[in-house]
Amino acid sequence: MSQKEYEAYYVPAESPWPFMGACALFLIAVGAGNLVIELTRDKEGYGGYTLIAGFAALIFMLFGWFRNQIHESMSGLYSAQLGRSYRQGMAWFIFSEVMFFAAFFGALFYARTISVPWLGGSSNNQMTNEVLWPAFQAMWPLVETPGGIKTQAMPWTGLPLYNTIILLVSSVFCHMAHVALEENKRKQILIWLGLTVLAGSVFIFLQIEEYIHAYTDLGLTLASGVYGNTFFLLTGFHGLHVTLGALILLILWFRVLKGHFTPDNHFAFQAGSWYWHFVDVVWVMLFFFVYIL
Structure with a gap:
């Protein structure tokens, strides 16, 4: 150079x-x-x-x-060099987010595969069950705490399944908007990107409905032991990321409306697209490990 x-x-x-x-x-x-x-x-x-x-x-x-x-x-x-710096910065930012969620998935893994069997009295720890929690049953989800608080597990059907479909479809919408931008089809960009933002908004609304259902109907709260803690931490932080991603895409929509971006110069759009696909992938993993398994 x-x-x-x-x-x-x-x-x-x-x-x-x-x-x-x-x-x-x-x-x-x-x-x-x-x-x-x-x-x-x-x-x-x-x-x-x-x-x-x-x-x-x-x-x-x-x-x-x-x-x-x-x-x-x-x-x-x-300059072109600064553009490469932005790409590297965005890549490292997404990597840091991967590590952020890996920590919470690691906590879920530890609770399910190590802590719960240990409390149940594994082969190497026969006395644990009788001494610490005699009535404890080593199963997941853990729907009863030592204090006697009982709850119900959130099923994967219903709102969680709807939200999974919505996010997967929104990822397709976001990709179609990117393709339209590369082909310089401004009207199609606005349509596809607007649908992506709308899908993200519906996801957030349904997650709020899910939380209301958890608190009022299932007794699933932050006080519901390790299951309630991991459930709300994982889904809650993901919901915050979806909110931030929807705001980013909304700003990009207004920028497209004002005539910003060209097929050869649109990294801001790419960065928003990368982030949205990332939160979609995290949700698929979350849906499988938190709701189904």
């Missing part, structure tokens, strides 16, 4: 958005942690308000940062 191309590498000015994003994530972490404690102990607090404030700050930060990025891109400030 020539010296001139290196000099063309764009370095943006100082920005407040990373700091604001860090503050928003801090509020989300604190709010979510306190909200879980409040729900499990059935007491009131400020966890929910802190969580909402964190999400509001995060959304504001995303819109502000995206606005700056869009202005820089449309002004022709980005």
Whole structure:
């Protein structure tokens, strides 16, 4: 690469958005942690308000940062080298998300294959069952806690199955939008991308309905032992990722409406597409390991 191309590498000015994003994530972490404690102990607090404030700050930060990025891109400030940097950055970001969900799937694996058999009194630990929990039965899902709290497992049929179909279809919609962009068919891009956002919104709505059903009809709550904890952590964090992905695609839809992107220059669209396919794959794994097995 020539010296001139290196000099063309764009370095943006100082920005407040990373700091604001860090503050928003801090509020989300604190709010979510306190909200879980409040729900499990059935007491009131400020966890929910802190969580909402964190999400509001995060959304504001995303819109502000995206606005700056869009202005820089449309002004022709980005070089080919910077484009490669963005691709590498997005790839590492998705890899970090893979590791994030791998930790929760690992916790589920540990609880099911190690902790539950151990409590049931495995061949190497015959006295555990009689001493710690005499009435315990080593089975999954664990629908009864030592405190006597009983619940029901969430079946894979009904809302979970509908949501799986919706996300799989939305992935097809997103791919069709990408194909339309490569063929420069603007109207088709808006249709397919709009359907993707709509499908994501329906998924979120149905997941809220599923949570209401779990709490009111099944007695499945965050206080329902390790099964309830792993169920809500995995599905809840995935729902947050779907929400973020839908917001990203919505912004891309408005950008397409304004005439942004060309068949040769549309990495932002590619990045949003990569992220959406990623959350779809995670849900398929989640549906299999959490709902079916």
